[in-house]
Amino acid sequence: MATAGRWRCELGTEWAPLDEPTGWMCGRLADDVPDEIHLSGSVRLQTPDGLRSHPVRASFRRGEGLVPAESFRRSDVPPRFARNDQGMIRETRAIWVSPMDITTAEAIETLVARCRQGRLNVILANILVRNTFMAQSDLWPTSKANHGFDPLAHLIARAHAASLEVHPWFCVTYRDQAFRQWFAEAHGVAIDMIDRRGRTLRFGADIHRPEYRDFVVRIMVGVARDYPVDGIHLDYIRSMGQCFCKRCREEFARRFGKPLEEAGPEQWSQWQREAVGEIVRRTAEGVRRVRPRAKLSAAVFANMAGGAAQGQDPAGWARRGWLDIVIPMDYQIQTLYVRQCEREFLEALDDDDKLVSGLSLYMRSGTQVLSRPPELVREQIQLVRRMGIRGYCLFAYRHLSDAQLEALHAELNTELAVPHFR
Numbered sequence: 001m002a003t004a005g006r007w008r009c010e011l012g013t014e015w016a017p018l019d020e021p022t023g024w025m026c027g028r029l030a031d032d033v034p035d036e037i038h039l040s041g042s043v044r045l046q047t048p049d050g051l052r053s054h055p056v057r058a059s060f061r062r063g064e065g066l067v068p069a070e071s072f073r074r075s076d077v078p079p080r081f082a083r084n085d086q087g088m089i090r091e092t093r094a095i096w097v098s099p100m101d102i103t104t105a106e107a108i109e110t111l112v113a114r115c116r117q118g119r120l121n122v123i124l125a126n127i128l129v130r131n132t133f134m135a136q137s138d139l140w141p142t143s144k145a146n147h148g149f150d151p152l153a154h155l156i157a158r159a160h161a162a163s164l165e166v167h168p169w170f171c172v173t174y175r176d177q178a179f180r181q182w183f184a185e186a187h188g189v190a191i192d193m194i195d196r197r198g199r200t201l202r203f204g205a206d207i208h209r210p211e212y213r214d215f216v217v218r219i220m221v222g223v224a225r226d227y228p229v230d231g232i233h234l235d236y237i238r239s240m241g242q243c244f245c246k247r248c249r250e251e252f253a254r255r256f257g258k259p260l261e262e263a264g265p266e267q268w269s270q271w272q273r274e275a276v277g278e279i280v281r282r283t284a285e286g287v288r289r290v291r292p293r294a295k296l297s298a299a300v301f302a303n304m305a306g307g308a309a310q311g312q313d314p315a316g317w318a319r320r321g322w323l324d325i326v327i328p329m330d331y332q333i334q335t336l337y338v339r340q341c342e343r344e345f346l347e348a349l350d351d352d353d354k355l356v357s358g359l360s361l362y363m364r365s366g367t368q369v370l371s372r373p374p375e376l377v378r379e380q381i382q383l384v385r386r387m388g389i390r391g392y393c394l395f396a397y398r399h400l401s402d403a404q405l406e407a408l409h410a411e412l413n414t415e416l417a418v419p420h421f422r
Contacts, residue, residue, distance in 0.1 A: 092391025221286030272311030
């Protein structure tokens with residue numbers, strides 16, 4: 001409420017186009033502007049301890065704090081970008097791309113053209129997921145769907161010609177039964193994950209098997225060695241649950257002196273963190289040895305507590321120098337939740353410049369998966385820019401609509417940029 005003498009004005013919440021509060025309360029001054037107005041109200045918060053109310057009171061003299069009307073919409077304020085010595089914007093503008101989008105030369109041409117149109121600068125191309133491998137390696141047969149075509153080599157050549165970086169994307173533990181069977185036959189080690197009831201989990205690989213850790217590190221380092229990549233991207237860099245196989249139970253008992261079934265949350269986190277962290281460390285060391293300019297990034301849970309339960313420690317990995325880029329998968333549709341999660345990462349990371357926000361291009365409606373309205377994509381990119389975050393990564397190319405692409409081209413990315421980490 002704003003008051004001055006007998007004049008009263010109820011202040012109302014200002015709403016963004018997608019019905020989210022902007023953070024401003026608005027009202028109209030009296031035609032005869034008073035010398036002083038008084039504001040009063042309360043902020044109500046729903047907390048775990050119940051509803052709390054905080055009174056707010058302030059007074060303002062006429063002209064005090066006067067700002068242009070356009071300043072009331074912070075999203076309209078142009079961002080202040082860092083620039084390199086050549087005057088180019090330094091901002092990481094990345095996009096995740098699925099294996100289905102790089103299976104042919106024609107698909108790759110379209111991908112590169114659309115990325116250029118949106119003025120993106122980094123392609124994270126998924127070359128390892130389930131039992132699909134989209135590159136050449138003596139360690140693992142290339143996916144039969146490629147028919148002699150090397151998707152990664154072709155993508156790198158076309159992307160580099162268009163000044164786009166390529167960081168192959170590896171789903172580190174996302175393996176299916178077909179892969180696990182092949183691995184057991186080829187390496188003589190079972191990597192099935194077994195739940196408490198003795199059932200085999202459909203997806204995953206037991207990261208506590210050193211043979212599997214060796215294999216996946218060698219695959220990733222080998223790709224960095226054999227292809228002129230600009231980086232390596234780790235996804236599913238986590239345990240994908242809890243494994244109660246015979247070897248895990250025996251090893252945990254030796255390590256912690258108690259049955260795995262009696263492990264508490266902190267012991268589970270430590271147990272998983274050691275195995276997952278070894279993969280990150282060894283990959284970082286190996287990639288930098290064979291491709292010194294390549295950057296190592298990881299997609300991690302936006303909820304850090306949830307990630308910790310599966311062995312993730314992004315702040316620690318970055319602090320130790322293993323990761324150059326941390327990408328929380330912040331796919332919430334509510335922009336305020338995105339802000340909350342990104343704030344937690346800014347607080348946790350010693351170097352804020354290593355943070356790149358993972359934002360979604362899709363949303364679910366019942367059983368349908370739809371491209372988000374361009375207004376929402378715009379709002380969330382503008383949010384991370386206002387927060388001082390040095391870039392974003394969009395999930396995923398398959399959901400990049402023409403309307404979203406036009407918003408990137410005409411409104412959000414009106415200038416070309418180089419990745420901030422360069």
